[in-house]
Amino acid sequence: MKFLKFLLFLVLIVLIGGAIYFATQDGTYQIEESTVIEAPKSVVYDIANDYKTWESWGPWKAEDPTMVWTYADKTSGEGASYSWQGEYDGSMTTTKAVPHTTLEQDLTIVTPGGERFPKVYWNFEDTEDGATKATWGMTGEHTIMDKAYFALSGMDFEAEQREMYAKGLDGLKKMAEEAITAYEINVDGLAEHGGGFYLYRTTSANAASISQIMGENYGGIMAFMNANNIKQSGMPFTIYNQMLENGAVIMTNAIPVKEKIVVAGETNVLSGFMPRTAALKVTLRGDYKNLSEAWARAYAALAEKGYEQSDQPPFEIYTNDPGEFPSPADWVTEIYIPIVDIQ
Incomplete structure (x- = not known):
């Protein structure tokens, strides 16, 4: 009996030590990717600003074929929103929209460990040759559970997000560059x-x-x-x-x-x-x-x-x-x- 108590005590110490360790690790993150699109800034902005286009240029459908999108009455501009159901449910709302310049969005993702609330942002800049530099990013803070999971599973959260953003920007680039050639x-x-x-x-x-x-x-x-x-x-x-x-x-x-x-x-x-x-x-x-x-x-x-x-x-x-x-x-x-x- 004394041995069992001692063993439980050791397990408790490990758990407490692990919790303290993960709690002291910096969980804040900022992830962003950029690309240059051969299209006017207004064209690129208008596509990214309208949630009804995201299903077409985003990479999510390929990664999760079960995803189903639901659109609000307003899908572009400040106050626009949409939601989805799939492997991970979620929703997004645009909180700031500066035409042809900036977008800010609140993201909610439902994970097995609970809801997460990252902030998403977009910046659109003119290049010297008339193209558009589009930057898509996300900021947030991992919970202790997230940090423990990433450490123990070996998952590279930032690398996966960067890959997803890069694929999404490639899709956005293709859509914008095709849009301006329509006649x-x-x-x-x-x-x-x-x-x-x-x-x-x-x-x-x-x-x-x-x-x-x-x-x-x-x-x-x-x-x-x-x-x-x-x-x-x-x-x-x-x-x-x-x-x-x-x-x-x-x-x-x-x-x-x-x-x-x-x-x-x-x-x-x-x-x-x-x-x-x-x-x-x-x-x-x-x-x-x-x-x-x-x-x-x-x-x-x-x-x-x-x-x-x-x-x-x-x-x-x-x-x-x-x-x-x-x-x-x-x-x-x-x-x-x-x-x-x-x-």
């Missing part, structure tokens, strides 16, 4: 364009330099308009005076104005007028790099419908400002091929 071409059919006055520059450009020369021309026109207090009355457009087979063009880059402008003095900005015209209209929603396909579709539709192109050169209108729509998938360009009036 749609629609043949709208016959339309009438009202025409009007405009200020312009005409120049030639090869296929490789079109975008650069367009930017220089529009910058020069806007500088002239600002210097002379001339207001823009519509969205910029380009008239293609000639389209050559090698991709080179002679083009007129123009900005609409309300009335005829008398241009005096030495300047390379001129005043023009476009008459009202009937045209075949095609709309591209997506990156400008898809314009060549959109133009091909427009001319194919012209031939298919049997319309006759008029002497007025074709043109394209940039109906929204990329500065206000960071994702190329949201850019809208209208193509017009003027036709001979149908009797």
Whole structure:
């Protein structure tokens, strides 16, 4: 009997010693992973901000096929939340959302040892080349039971979390980079364009330099308009005076104005007028790099419908400002091929 008491006493000492040891170990942690995503910051933020996207880009489904997600009425922005059931149940709520910059979230995980309440955070930063650095992290503090379990089982909690975050960021990167490449071409059919006055520059450009020369021309026109207090009355457009087979063009880059402008003095900005015209209209929603396909579709539709192109050169209108729509998938360009009036 004395031996049993002595043995129990030793076990108790070991247990107390172990508890003291694990209690004195630092249980706080901060784990984060980062990646660079070739997409605007607003696009990356909007995906991470909406819990309904997490099931698509996150790694959890592959690791636990039994997971079932439940979404609240609000799934993005401050106060948004969702929950899940699986190997470990849990929920998450967004407590802070600074558009295109920061997210802070409260995470609850139900483990065999009880509930855990880590804090999750996201940071989104512009890179010098226009991409986005996305950082996903988590902070918290392990309980004595957690610390004992990790030590005795050999589980590397931080390594597993880092691997999960890295996989998740890879999924987020893929989704964001695919999102900005989405585009749609629609043949709208016959339309009438009202025409009007405009200020312009005409120049030639090869296929490789079109975008650069367009930017220089529009910058020069806007500088002239600002210097002379001339207001823009519509969205910029380009008239293609000639389209050559090698991709080179002679083009007129123009900005609409309300009335005829008398241009005096030495300047390379001129005043023009476009008459009202009937045209075949095609709309591209997506990156400008898809314009060549959109133009091909427009001319194919012209031939298919049997319309006759008029002497007025074709043109394209940039109906929204990329500065206000960071994702190329949201850019809208209208193509017009003027036709001979149908009797």
